[in-house]
Amino acid sequence: MTMNNATIREHLEEIEKNSLSPSACLSCESKGRKKPEPLCSIRPVFQHDRDRIIHSNAFRRLADKTQVFLSPKGGHYSNRLTHTLEVTQIARTVAKALLLNENLTEAIALGHDLGHTPFGHAGERALNEILKGGFRHEKQSLRVVDILSRNGEGLNLTYEVRNGILTHSKGKGPLIKKEGAPATLEGQIVRLADIVAYLNHDIDDALRGGFLKINNVPHVKELGEKGSQRINAMVNDLISESFLSIKSGDKLIRFSDQMTDKIYAIREFMFGEVYESPEIIAEFEKSEKIIISLFQYFRKNYDHLKDFYSPFISDDPEVNITDFTASLTDSYAIYLYTRLFVPERLKYPGFRHDE
Numbered sequence: 399m400t401m402n403n404a405t406i407r408e409h410l411e412e413i414e415k416n417s418l419s420p421s422a423c424l425s426c427e428s429k430g431r432k433k434p435e436p437l438c439s440i441r442p443v444f445q446h447d448r449d450r451i452i453h454s455n456a457f458r459r460l461a462d463k464t465q466v467f468l469s470p471k472g473g474h475y476s477n478r479l480t481h482t483l484e485v486t487q488i489a490r491t492v493a494k495a496l497l498l499n500e501n502l503t504e505a506i507a508l509g510h511d512l513g514h515t516p517f518g519h520a521g522e523r524a525l526n527e528i529l530k531g532g533f534r535h536e537k538q539s540l541r542v543v544d545i546l547s548r549n550g551e552g553l554n555l556t557y558e559v560r561n562g563i564l565t566h567s568k569g570k571g572p573l574i575k576k577e578g579a580p581a582t583l584e585g586q587i588v589r590l591a592d593i594v595a596y597l598n599h600d601i602d603d604a605l606r607g608g609f610l611k612i613n614n615v616p617h618v619k620e621l622g623e624k625g626s627q628r629i630n631a632m633v634n635d636l637i638s639e640s641f642l643s644i645k646s647g648d649k650l651i652r653f654s655d656q657m658t659d660k661i662y663a664i665r666e667f668m669f670g671e672v673y674e675s676p677e678i679i680a681e682f683e684k685s686e687k688i689i690i691s692l693f694q695y696f697r698k699n700y701d702h703l704k705d706f707y708s709p710f711i712s713d714d715p716e717v718n719i720t721d722f723t724a725s726l727t728d729s730y731a732i733y734l735y736t737r738l739f740v741p742e743r744l745k746y747p748g749f750r751h752d753e
Contacts, residue, residue, distance in 0.1 A: 405439040406440045407440055407441060410445075418497050419497040421496075422497060425443050425499065428556045431555065431556055450553045451512070455547070457479075460512070462728055464516065465480075465518055475603050475607075482511055489503045489588045490503055490507075492651075496583070498584050499582075502584040506588045509539065510562070513542045514538075515726075516689070517731070521731075525720060533720070536564055537564065540563055543560065561580060566589050566592055567589075586651035590651060595629075601668070609677070632653070636653055696722070
């Protein structure tokens with residue numbers, strides 16, 4: 399299908415050229431894919447990447463992966479998929495306001511946590527302790543899109559999306575940095591949208607779980623008691639400061655110094671009151687035991703792994719075990735642990751105990 403002898407993709411690329419900021423990463427200027435392939439006649443490359451991510455098995459598994467609270471009671475707690483969708487929406491809002499590439503921003507945001515372990519950061523910490531080279535979920539996310547998806551073929555995404563996925567994580571590091579920052583402004587947006595999303599939905603989840611009282615959260619009077627109010631305040635600040643930064647030639651997505659200080663204070667508060675609280679740590683230790691036990695089991699019984707996982711992508715057994723363990727959903731990890739380690743009679747309560 400063509401429009402005036404041009405493909406729909408070419409028409410959309412022309413719209414980008416005419417409507418986006420000079421600082422935007424244009425689809426037609428992408429550095430391309432690792433494996434060259436024909437361009438889609440309809441979708442610009444970043445839109446094509448977004449579709450590949452959404453249709454991947456790794457994306458579907460996010461619905462059954464913990465964010466912070468393990469197996470919470472109630473349907474309103476965040477999981478890895480809802481977190482991903484919130485990051486995506488916040489990031490698109492910022493990109494649209496700054497006239498940057500929404501398709502690129504969306505693709506990075508949707509793919510940023512594809513390599514995350516079950517049980518949130520507890521699973522990541524467990525694998526990091528087991529493996530000699532450590533484990534980082536952003537590196538595993540890149541491995542998922544480069545190699546593991548499509549039974550070892552990978553998604554063959556563009557350089558810009560892959561770079562944004564790899565560089566999105568902050569940990570306890572600085573919010574704003576130039577060294578090691580994403581190569582595009584769109585990638586920088588996702589990096590900061592990530593913290594806006596997780597801080598605010600984690601506050602809401604902690605309130606539901608009885609871990610916090612809203613008045614104890616730092617700067618809540620200025621930012622708002624509701625999650626939507628806090629997100630709105632942070633996003634408005636991010637857009638305003640980034641607009642000035644781009645206009646000045648710095649080309650840096652950033653919060654104001656005042657908002658940065660507030661976010662640091664909230665983040666430190668959440669680590670002290672929630673993420674590293676005795677109750678959460680106790681739950682994390684249980685889930686870490688599941689991950690470590692499964693990993694060690696398959697390390698000792700490697701031939702048994704083929705009954706649960708294929709194809710083996712690597713010649714190194716430990717790499718295959720890592721890929722399998724990181725891919726597990728919470729419920730399947732619990733099922734597998736129960737199947738391998740819990741005696742049969744203990745799996746099914748309700749059997750008779752006659753005197």
